Amino acid sequence: MTYLSVAEFAARHGLTERTVRNYCSSGKLPRAFLVGKTWSIPEDATLPLKGKHAPRLSPLLKALRQEQESQLKGGIYHRTQIDLTYNSNHIEGSRLTHDQTQFIFETNTVGITDQAVRVDDIVETINHFRCIDLIIRRAEEPLSESLVKELHRLLKAGTQDSAKAWFAVGDYKRLPNEVGNMETTAPEHVHTEMAALLKSYNALKHKSLDDLLDFHVRFERIHPFQDGNGRVGRLLLFKECLAAGLVPFIITDELKMFYYRGLQHWPDVPGYLRDTCLTAQDRYADLLDYFRIAH
Numbered sequence: 095m096t097y098l099s100v101a102e103f104a105a106r107h108g109l110t111e112r113t114v115r116n117y118c119s120s121g122k123l124p125r126a127f128l129v130g131k132t133w134s135i136p137e138d139a140t141l142p143l144k145g146k147h148a149p150r151l152s153p154l155l156k157a158l159r160q161e162q163e164s165q166l167k168g169g170i171y172h173r174t175q176i177d178l179t180y181n182s183n184h185i186e187g188s189r190l191t192h193d194q195t196q197f198i199f200e201t202n203t204v205g206i207t208d209q210a211v212r213v214d215d216i217v218e219t220i221n222h223f224r225c226i227d228l229i230i231r232r233a234e235e236p237l238s239e240s241l242v243k244e245l246h247r248l249l250k251a252g253t254q255d256s257a258k259a260w261f262a263v264g265d266y267k268r269l270p271n272e273v274g275n276m277e278t279t280a281p282e283h284v285h286t287e288m289a290a291l292l293k294s295y296n297a298l299k300h301k302s303l304d305d306l307l308d309f310h311v312r313f314e315r316i317h318p319f320q321d322g323n324g325r326v327g328r329l330l331l332f333k334e335c336l337a338a339g340l341v342p343f344i345i346t347d348e349l350k351m352f353y354y355r356g357l358q359h360w361p362d363v364p365g366y367l368r369d370t371c372l373t374a375q376d377r378y379a380d381l382l383d384y385f386r387i388a389h
Contacts, residue, residue: 097134107141117142119163121151127231128163152339153388158230167200170385171230174344175199178332179222181346182325188215195219214253221249222325229333236296237330239288245326246319255321267320274358278317287316301338303375306331307367311360341382341389343374 098106104114118126118133122142126135151159154170161171180188180195189212190198197205198219204211225248235241247264250256256263266284279287295301295309310331317323328345335342345353349370356367382389 096137098137100133100135103135103139119159120156121159121234124232124234128227131163152336154341154382155230155233155336157385157387158336162227162230170381170387172199173381173385175223175226178226178328178344179219181344182328183215183219183222184347185345185350186322186324188212188218190215190219199223214255217252218249221251221253224248225325225329226332229329229336233333233336237292237334239285239292242288242292242318242326242330245329246322249322249325261320266318269320271317271320273314273317273323274354276315276358278315284316284318288318291316301334303340303371304364304368306334306338306340307360307364307371309334311357311367314357341375341379343371343378345370345374346377349374 100111100114100118103109104111107114114123114135115133117123118135123135123139125139126133128134157169158171158174160166161169166172176192176196176199179199180190180192183190183195189209194205194207194211197203198216202220204216225245228245228248232241243264243266250261250263253263255261260268262268266288267281270278270280272278291309291312295305298305310327313327313330314323319326332342332344352366352370356370359366379389
């Protein structure tokens with residue numbers, strides 16, 4: 095794929111550079127992404143439709159993209175980066191505190207501590223920030239195997255696992271694994287099952303919260319990667335809430351056991367997972383109210 099700068103894209107289509115930057119930040123060129131403070135735009139990107147057919151961004155996604163581009167501190171983007179990263183990593187065993195996670199995000203440095211800190215916890219924290227940036231930039235893009243693998247590659251890049259040939263960072267697992275003492279899809283069947291899952295999910299025209307939760311459960315039961323499945327799965331869940339115009343949510347430590355129970359008992363008792371996520375959704379909605387973002 096060839097990418098153009100804002101200036102190149104503007105010249106090609108007879109637009110001002112300011113207009114092109116506005117298209118990028120508002121999501122009207124959904125595959126455009128930031129490299130530092132510079133937008134890269136796919137060469138085959140098409141101009142947004144005008145009038146009633148133009149895609150409408152949710153107020154939240156619009157705010158996230160604007161704050162992401164400007165690197166605004168103290169807003170919903172800032173809060174989401176820290177809370178989602180801390181909680182999702184903490185569920186998977188990270189020992190970093192919320193304050194340490196915030197310090198890394200705000201200063202790109204590690205605060206002095208009297209306890210040993212695992213290097214991988216720091217690396218995966220920084221990587222998770224980048225994963226969130228990716229799902230914000232590409233929120234409206236249909237889910238694909240390449241996007242799912244890219245999230246895994248970003249999350250695990252530079253970790254000890256990435257030095258292990260058998261670990262296959264950014265690719266499907268090569269060795270059988272399990273989750274919660276439950277068997278998962280065998281490595282040789284992962285591609286087939288992931289392709290089928292994505293096809294059935296993408297065929298849904300209007301996705302409800304239950305549709306997203308069903309996808310999430312099926313993804314976790316496939317467990318396509320050697321490690322990092324929970325975090326990738328929750329990133330995808332957050333992304334799809336943004337795409338569907340639903341209030342997203344963050345599974346916090348106090349909701350963790352209810353979340354695990356919900357995963358285990360879906361779809362026999364869907365209320366377990368649904369009610370847990372609705373509780374988390376209410377908490378994120380309170381944040382949106384505080385930042386005066388309509389939902």
